[in-house]
Amino acid sequence: MNTTRLKRWPRPLDAVIIIIAVLVIVLISIEVYGGRGSAARLLVQSEGRTFVYPLDQDRILEVKGPLGITTIEIRDGRARFVDSPCRDKICVAYGWLENPGEWTACLPNKVLAAIEDNSSKEASIDFLSY
Known part of the structure; x- marks a missing residue:
């Protein structure tokens, strides 16, 4: 009677390949x-002007748009819309930008906020296209 033995798994080389794959996934x-570190900044655009704020300083921003004042909070290296005069408040519901x-925007009030790394020389979002 000829029985076939199942190959043992994992073999030593299999284990090495699995460890390398896991390390690559962890590094990626x-x-x-x-973490973005302290090099990140918040870009805010409204009424054709762009404002830049560092994310390492907690503050409340009041940004004027066509409908009124949009309030943006910067806290703990992240930012969010707190209040806006728009009807549906989708921008507020979006939550934290980290x-x-x-990015997020209040389209009715024409206010856009985006987080960008300080190493970028130009804005990564085309503010004119929204």
């Missing part, structure tokens, strides 16, 4: 989801 995750590249 740290790069993508890692990472470079994240």
